[in-house]
Amino acid sequence: MPLVHFSDLLSHAYRERYAVGAFDLVGLEFLEAALAGAEATRSPVILSLAESHFEHYDFEVLMPAVVAAAHRATVPVAIHLDHGSGLESVQRAIRLGANAVMVDASHLPFADNVACTREVVEFAHACGVPVEGELGYVAGVEGEDAEKHPGEAIYTSPEEARLFVEQTGVDCLAVSIGTVHGRLRGRPRLDFERLARINSALGIPLVIHGGTGLEDGEFRRLIENGVAKINYYTALSDAAAAAVREAAAQDPKAGYTRLIAGVRRAVQAEVARVNTVFGSAGRAEAALAACRPWREVAHVVVFNPNDLSPEEMEGWIAEGRERLARVPGVRRVDAGQALTPHARYQRVWLVRFASRAVVDTYARHPEHVAYADRRFRPHAADRLTIDFELEP
Numbered sequence: 467m468p469l470v471h472f473s474d475l476l477s478h479a480y481r482e483r484y485a486v487g488a489f490d491l492v493g494l495e496f497l498e499a500a501l502a503g504a505e506a507t508r509s510p511v512i513l514s515l516a517e518s519h520f521e522h523y524d525f526e527v528l529m530p531a532v533v534a535a536a537h538r539a540t541v542p543v544a545i546h547l548d549h550g551s552g553l554e555s556v557q558r559a560i561r562l563g564a565n566a567v568m569v570d571a572s573h574l575p576f577a578d579n580v581a582c583t584r585e586v587v588e589f590a591h592a593c594g595v596p597v598e599g600e601l602g603y604v605a606g607v608e609g610e611d612a613e614k615h616p617g618e619a620i621y622t623s624p625e626e627a628r629l630f631v632e633q634t635g636v637d638c639l640a641v642s643i644g645t646v647h648g649r650l651r652g653r654p655r656l657d658f659e660r661l662a663r664i665n666s667a668l669g670i671p672l673v674i675h676g677g678t679g680l681e682d683g684e685f686r687r688l689i690e691n692g693v694a695k696i697n698y699y700t701a702l703s704d705a706a707a708a709a710v711r712e713a714a715a716q717d718p719k720a721g722y723t724r725l726i727a728g729v730r731r732a733v734q735a736e737v738a739r740v741n742t743v744f745g746s747a748g749r750a751e752a753a754l755a756a757c758r759p760w761r762e763v764a765h766v767v768v769f770n771p772n773d774l775s776p777e778e779m780e781g782w783i784a785e786g787r788e789r790l791a792r793v794p795g796v797r798r799v800d801a802g803q804a805l806t807p808h809a810r811y812q813r814v815w816l817v818r819f820a821s822r823a824v825v826d827t828y829a830r831h832p833e834h835v836a837y838a839d840r841r842f843r844p845h846a847a848d849r850l851t852i853d854f855e856l857e858p
């Protein structure tokens with residue numbers, strides 16, 4: 467059950483002054499480790515999938531595992547697309563089960579960042595899915611030496627941040643106040659005063675990217691100043707790599723499974739350690755009580771088609787599959803036939819919605835309206851439609 471509404475989770479963390487760790491997953495070991503670390507510390511957790519990592523795994527194949535693992539967890543979990551590049555990746559992530567998304571257009575000029583982010587917000591909110599935007603620029607690349615990617619950091623301006631949130635409608639904001647993605651050699655210089663001003667200008671949960679390398683006291687000051695989500699990856703990648711190196715040193719002939727045997731434990735330990743620093747340890751029960759469970763909806767239409775030949779029916783169903791799948795928040799469209807000829811209804815459409823917000827979106831969307839009014843209903847007068855909220 468514990469897939470929960472991301473905004474409820476961040477609001478709880480923001481109110482109660484702790485931060486939820488968002489851990490980028492690069493495979494099943496990381497998925498299991500992030501959840502095991504969260505369970506061990508009774509922490510809520512954000513399972514994060516970064517678009518920049520899609521070259522390392524098949525997103526379509528990993529996501530069903532992430533969704534299944536989230537449902538099996540006993541701590542509150544949200545599934546988040548990290549650094550989505552735009553509408554297309556957000557659409558794909560929601561279809562695959564993400565219940566929160568980030569759009570990162572922070573490299574664009576302010577007006578273009580607003581336009582790109584607002585487009586994503588409109589789409590995602592129509593699916594009931596909250597959005598994280600980013601303003602200012604956090605340099606560096608996750609998993610690598612920050613010095614290798616010395617791009618110019620741009621600090622977030624509190625005034626621009628207020629306009630950005632107003633104009634885009636984002637639910638939380640990633641800010642740039644001195645962190646970088648990746649491995650640090652020196653110490654970052656964090657601008658807490660700027661963070662405090664952003665927090666009082668916005669009053670919404672703030673997000674820090676580039677969590678690796680910060681000291682415990684720095685994390686605490688970030689949280690005191692409105693940070694409710696901390697993205698954390700490079701240290702996990704380094705812990706995993708160290709476990710592999712150690713196994714190789716101990717047994718140079720070790721096979722693959724021997725080499726990676728310690729990865730889960732190493733990543734889990736680092737997740738558990740930072741959960742304690744972020745103050746999320748021990749919050750699972752309270753967060754669970756404060757968060758709505760995330761529930762999908764099955765839109766079920768049973769019907770008896772009239773006056774269609776088998777060939778016409780095939781085209782009629784194929785067209786419906788294609789058009790209905792284009793509605794935001796539709797996760798899948800299935801059509802089927804009754805097993806017995808005596809059933810009251812002989813045919814079914816089974817349309818999976820990401821959440822109950824999609825019920826309205828679907829009813830009003832031009833693709834659905836056009837297909838339902840002009841193609842489907844004239845040939846299916848005898849029908850019954852019910853939306854079911856699904857129990858996980």
Ligand code: 13P
Pocket residue numbers: 490516548549607608609646647648649674675676677678697698699700701
């Ligand atoms: P680090 O890799 O520096 O921890 O940053 C992670 C991150 O911000 C992912 O979005």
